[in-house]
Amino acid sequence: MTEAQDTPALLDIRGLKVEFPSRRGVLVAARDVDLSLQAGEILGVVGESGAGKSTIAYAIMGLIEPPGRMAAGEIRLKGERIDGLPREKMRKIRGKRIGMIFQDPLTSLDPLQTVEAQLVETMRTHLPISESEARARAVELLGQVGIPNPAERVKNYPHQFSGGMRQRVVIALAISCEPEVLLADEPTTALDVSIQAQILDLLRKLVRDKGMGMIIITHDMGVIAEVTDRVAVMYRSRMVETGPSEKILTHPDHPYSRSLIAAVPPADHRIERFPLVEYIEKAGDEQAKLDLSTHWLGQARDFGSHEETLLKVEDLTMRFMTRPSLIPSRRRYMTAVDHVSFAIRNGEVFGLVGESGSGKSTVARLICGIHKPLSGRIHFAGEELTAFTSRRAANHLRRQMQMIFQDPYSSLNPRMKVRDIVAEPIRFHKLASSNAQVRRIVSDLLDHVGLGASAALRYPHEFSGGQRQRISIARALATRPRFLICDEPTSALDVSIQAQILNLLKDLQEELGLTMLFISHDLPVIRQMCDRVGVMQHGKLLEVAETESLFTSPRTDYTRHLLKLMPRMKRAA
Template sequence: MTLLSVEDLTVRFPSRFGELTAVEGVSLSIGPGEIHGLVGESGAGKSTIGAAVIGLLPHPGYVAEGRLRLGETDLRALSPRAAHRLRGDRISMIFQDPQTSLDPLMTVEEQLIETMQAHSDISRRAARERAVDLLEEIGIRDAESRISSYPHQFSGGMRQRVVIALALCTDPELIIADEPTTALDVAVQSQVLALIRRLADERGIGFLLITHDIGVIAQVADRVTVLRGGKVMESGATRQVLGQPAHDYTRDLMDSVPPIDRRLERFRVPGEGGGGARHAQDDRPAAQARRWLTAEGETEPVGLSLDEVTVRFAGARRGLWTREAPFVALDGVSLSVRPGSVLGLVGESGSGKSTLAKVITGLVSPASGQMSLGGEALPAAKARPRGHAARRLIQMIFQDPFSSLNARHDVGRILGEPLWLYGLEPDAKRRRALSAAMLDLVGLPADAIDKYPHQFSGGQRQRIAIARALLARPRFLICDEPTSALDVSIQAQVLNLLKDLQSLFGLTVLFISHDLAVVRQLADEVAVMQSGKLVEAGPTDQIFERPRADYTRDLLRLTPVMPAEWRAA
């Protein structure tokens, strides 16, 4: 029996430059209780297919050709009113970011009840009882009291569970899950994937699982379709497609997946060409950038040391005169990063990783503890004025380059800003020349300097963010989840670039990530955090092969990876 049938689907988007074919001739099917994975690079058409199935293609996109059937229902023949009714009744969707999927001004109870009453004739009391049962089913403890909470009062994983409850509350036959675990740490991701698998097995719900994470597909999907440029490269049983790929593109994708059981010197990236950092010794722009970055003797690696650093945040108000007890975000953390090395920092959401980064950069002041950079005391945020050397020597690369780059400025102005801010280059023409040279160093074309952030892909924007950080001539670089939002092939390019730059300029790096396989590839040493405390730290091979803490072993066990026998095949 076929639940969803997609036959020769073609989707086009008209524009003033002609029609863009986003999806061309795609066919796939999903049976009851089946999880069908849809993988491919950004722009492959994965989300467009999901939007076409549920009838939410952004204007002016339209289905040009093909058949879409849910059971016996022709989805293309439905009137707008009937299509609206079908959404929620028979097809639901789980989006990537639960924070934007939930109304921050409504309690979880109100949102669940409103959804149920919009799609069925049910009393408010009965809807509430069903909502509590749903929250308990998806693993939210004390659902009777938590149901009256607002979305911001839940963790990221709990919010994603609420979104799943919203998708389930109308008993749909099919759920489209668009990157449902991308922003989640490995423990919460494992819980959400187990929930999806259980719903498919016990309720017979079909899932179209859209993701760029090959490990997630290997863990839960029954079948997989590989897309590139809107076309199907190959499709079939997950073990067959991933274990014995028939198409060169699928093999290239598999080569880009970082293994967790060993360290690679370099990722294989098809057609990378100049994708890594340029090592030229001549007068090309990349060589000019290299000479400028290593000028004035700033090539000696520096180390970082933290001693008993504690951070407390004020508790929420419980009335006019009282507050809850302060929240301890970091509890006496002591660690060191050796000069010229990479320290990987891992742990669940809320473990204190990003708070630690903010303390180092001076964005958060610790309640107690000492810090030093290169053997000299590193003052807390309030004692670190704008002209303090640490503000330049410590730079940060953020998770989302689109939100960290000013959308109103072109790349030339974005890259020139640190040169002006830190007084490194007063001449505007020289700042532009150095910015162009840095673009060449990170593998971007010269004409990128006059473009704006929205004109680049995610991987290209991250290269721009890296170039901006380097133009400050830092000695300590913090990378906070710099590849978590990128597909595997683009991730491989960015990781190769970071490896090149770290070795080229002797940078000391703190690499924060929830992806343990990525940490294995970059880090010389690893520190594991849980609930604001340092659980263990040591050489990378020791942490991954002989972890001492039960918590570390749990993180490794929960990480979705390609089975070793599939790689060998």
């Protein structure tokens, strides 16, 4: 590396160790971390949640939450040691010399203050400028980060900006005092692909123009491939490998780096299963699998007729009121789903892809009856769902379709034990004859999704995100459904966990002959999972195609645009 030069590195970290003492003992969040960053360089720190990536950023900022503390090591900014500085001195470095961007732009801004007030406050804290100078500069900054109409927008409140625009505001705030170092903690994780590309472009441009050094923390190999010059790979609080991005992405030395890269769904071809390397958190695959030909779960799978088409959606339209008013003509509506029609064949995995707000989740909610459509018809297994007037009458059909939600943290009732969560649909639809049978089924289901029957007596908060998603899957299977709606089932998960969950879903689909509606914004995931795909934009279904032909010969401009934005990693053969 560049250590031999006379001028010190912009940021230099040696032997960093961060500890969080707790009642159960000391948790080491990061240890033996060595990093250096040059001006104009973009360094990626990659790893899974809990690997200690963010801890490094907080340590640099001197913002580790007590009782956590930096137990060893030193951090130098241009040769000058900044760890352990008195509070007031450190405060003057934060924002002024080191800026930081957070993951979620929706929660990073004070909702009660205008963007201008927040920018002006930040600048006037660090720079000797007047109120009116600061205001002028605020407008200029918003222009720099690519917000159209900055002079007008500066007076707006955060909620008046979209997610991508808010992240631009956050960036404007972080660079408002021209810091030398910018720390970006998962800056694009909460954003759509097209917005992600724009934000990454912006960050890259700012680093080049202003000669800043940037550390970008992410779990997304695509982001690493896109913008970084060098990468550091973190695994269980240690830095296992550092080197030029090109080399790590193609020829990683450490087995963990290799497994991490293998777990990323390839964008350019379809693979049978995701390779799971032993380095990844134990998959629990050695749990007893059920013999489905004899088990309850496999029974009654003969749903009578074997129609060609299981689900047919015709001319489905749904709108939400965005401005309520007493006078109907003054009401404003947003059409979330606009005359959508498609059909899903028996045993097929049908994908819906689109950016947030494209209406794909609304379609799922309409099908499973969470919302009522404004117009249009939904046919399921030869019966018209939309024709049923009461929910009860449609129960026998609803039993056959189940949904898995995106957020594994809010889709399970925290006050219920896992056993009761999984048993609830069995009891509701009266699918078992006795309590003892319900229990047996629940523990078999938990075994089958790879959690182990012992999970039954615990509460959801004791499980990680991936494990919770397994609980959701077990709950969905508990009614012996034939149709599964998966709404972004893995987008809240780490890549290695995502690989496990996708493998599980693939297995279940094959074993049980399930039909699936698989919703995702992630094209590589869609490519791995789906037989046919529909592309949605602004509530309209633009095209439906066989997955492979969609990727090789897209028919609409929008699909081509989406495909172009898809982060691609060069891989070693």
